[in-house]
Amino acid sequence: MDQAPVWLRRRSTGVGRPAERSQEEVTAAAIELADLDGLVAVSMRGVAGRLGTGAASLYRYVSGRDDLLDLMIDEVAAGYELPPPTGPWLPGLVEVGRQARALMLRHPWLPELVLTRPVIGPHGVDLLEHVLALLADHPAAPARKLEAFAVMNATTAAFALNELGAAERPAHGAGDAVRAARPARAAGRPDAYLAHAMAAGGHPHLTAALAGMTPTAVNSGDRFESVLADVLTGLLGPA
Structure with missing residues (x-):
């Protein structure tokens, strides 16, 4: 697994249909979920459900929950x-x-x-x-x-x-x-x-x-x- 920070990794293009989401949308959904139900609710499955997609599709943008947490922390710092x-x-x-x-x-x-x-x-x-x-x-x-x-x-x-x-x-x-x-x-x-x-x-x-x-x-x-x-x-x- 690539150990580089999520911001320095090349995003996977996946196979089949073009990506329908973006890393920014995935991050926003994770933040909304955490604001509503706490960190325990932040999972690949939970974020995918909030986006109305399958959990497997998120791997185009993040490699797992750790990436989600890192992206959430940094996105809030934009405020x-x-x-x-x-x-x-x-x-x-x-x-x-x-x-x-x-x-x-x-x-x-x-x-x-x-x-x-x-x-x-x-x-x-x-x-x-x-x-x-x-x-x-x-x-x-x-x-x-x-x-x-x-x-x-x-x-x-x-x-x-x-x-x-x-x-x-x-x-x-x-x-x-x-x-x-x-x-x-x-x-x-x-x-x-x-x-x-x-x-x-x-x-x-x-x-x-x-x-x-x-x-x-x-x-x-x-x-x-x-x-x-x-x-x-x-x-x-x-x-």
């Missing part, structure tokens, strides 16, 4: 707005993180893949180039700048997973109704136990840390940008 850098590096990087968080909340399957399946395709290369352009005048070594990119992605994915209530996801996707109900269900249970632990005593440091904070604030994304700025500043130095 970034990447204007030429015009100001200080830190606000620019935080803006990239803000956009990343928005994309991850829009596609709840994405944070898991960002953390477990690092892949860079054409749109990902554009994003990395933008981040390095923001840091062009920064004195940090190139390796440290690349580390900052990776840490920014991981931090953003962790925040998004927390907001999405990843631990509360059902094993199998159940469509929009389940996804709509998930945030309310996920938000209550961990916070309720925090309140119980504080009331029971015996955790003075935790009680002091959470004093004056509402339970919702502990798990919300309200502080995302300030935390990300702190992480990046700690890694790269003051802005």
Whole structure:
């Protein structure tokens, strides 16, 4: 099997009738399926069913599920707005993180893949180039700048997973109704136990840390940008 990234492989022309689909259509169908029913629903058979074709026909465009996942990750990265850098590096990087968080909340399957399946395709290369352009005048070594990119992605994915209530996801996707109900269900249970632990005593440091904070604030994304700025500043130095 060709181990080159999917974007560098020559697409199979197959035999018989001309191809009726495109790799872009296959990718879009996989994303729609994941948005609706989660990553568990993304399979060659599932995507083919959404396209109204047979699973065997997809092998003209991808070699298997791994290709689908790689293409999905990169296609979502097309959603970034990447204007030429015009100001200080830190606000620019935080803006990239803000956009990343928005994309991850829009596609709840994405944070898991960002953390477990690092892949860079054409749109990902554009994003990395933008981040390095923001840091062009920064004195940090190139390796440290690349580390900052990776840490920014991981931090953003962790925040998004927390907001999405990843631990509360059902094993199998159940469509929009389940996804709509998930945030309310996920938000209550961990916070309720925090309140119980504080009331029971015996955790003075935790009680002091959470004093004056509402339970919702502990798990919300309200502080995302300030935390990300702190992480990046700690890694790269003051802005």
